[in-house]
């Protein structure tokens with residue numbers, strides 16, 4: 317009996333008791349909890365604890381403790397695990413490498429499997445959309461209206477429309493992610509403008525489907541694994557050599573899947589692709605020839621899924637690219653790497669918590685004097701835009717992929 321067969325055998329024997337055994341890849345995470353030395357650093361750095369207090373969210377250490385309890389008891393953790401934004405700060409500061417965000421995901425998965433009545437209702441609505449459309453957002457009902465909306469956005473931003481391409485054996489698969497595919501269409505279009513400008517041989521999927529991260533975050537592991545497998549097969553059929561995405565969550569999730577499921581090809585965020593594959597010389601040459609744009613004072617928000625789940629170096633690339641764009645002044649906010657409040661799907665069911673978490677960010681941002689906030693993720697862009705609007709701030713938000721594409725010379 318191999319490891320997978322043994323897992324299924326044990327799982328079936330425990331079904332009646334509502335227990336799901338840990339998969340081999342989860343056991344390391346479970347073991348990490350036993351090395352906790354109760355130093356409390358994770359709790360001190362948790363943005364949700366700071367924003368709403370320990371009475372509302374008892375914090376990372378108490379989530380870790382839940383794993384040492386038997387399942388009926390960790391059902392009582394439902395009020396905690398759904399308030400974690402999975403920002404990854406606790407894991408970053410933990411001296412013993414306790415992986416709290418993955419513990420949150422494991423508990424969410426077990427609640428989803430055995431106590432779906434405890435799962436936030438908003439997650440179940442998203443699940444229905446994913447089941448029907450393989451997308452995390454309800455797609456546009458009318459294709460013409462979707463294209464009209466896209467064209468209006470492009471006109472407003474002064475961006476050209478690069479037609480979609482679907483070709484086998486292209487060098488790069490551009491994967492926009494659900495947000496850019498259905499909502500922030502300007503990000504999808506801007507990425508195509510950049511790839512086309514630098515003569516990258518790219519393709520899109522002929523039928524876009526979700527990367528699986530939302531299903532994983534809500535604990536729906538069956539759907540997450542099915543979506544991941546579907547995507548793997550599509551990528552295999554296309555025969556591409558690299559994947560490029562513009563979403564922070566997609567970047568970290570696809571990179572994990574590529575490793576876990578043996579895709580055999582690398583995954584890049586657009587900023588990484590620009591810095592590592594196109595090169596600063598070519599970017600600098602292009603951006604210096606850019607159309608004259610009025611000088612702009614910006615601040616940069618670092619998405620958690622890039623800096624704490626992928627690599628902090630990606631945001632160094634962002635700084636270096638911004639440095640070669642004429643007329644751009646950058647002031648770093650003291651909370652540049654603090655959570656936007658949108659992680660872990662918290663805003664779907666507890667908008668008050670998401671809004672409380674982002675306050676530190678907004679105060680620090682206002683202190684920079686910047687007129688625009690840029691960030692390389694359409695989900696962070698939407699979350700921050702919404703928060704700034706609700707708080708009456710005049711600061712605009714722009715996705716960094718769009719910001720860069722707008723400043724390329726028109727061919």
Ligand code: SF4
Pocket residue numbers: 358361362363364365375376399400401402403404405406407416417
């Ligand atoms: S991942 Fe972030 S929000 Fe969740 S417990 Fe850790 S520090 Fe707190």
Ligand code: SF4
Pocket residue numbers: 351352353354355356357358359376377380406409410411412413414
């Ligand atoms: S930072 Fe790590 S070791 Fe310290 S209390 Fe938190 S989980 Fe335990």
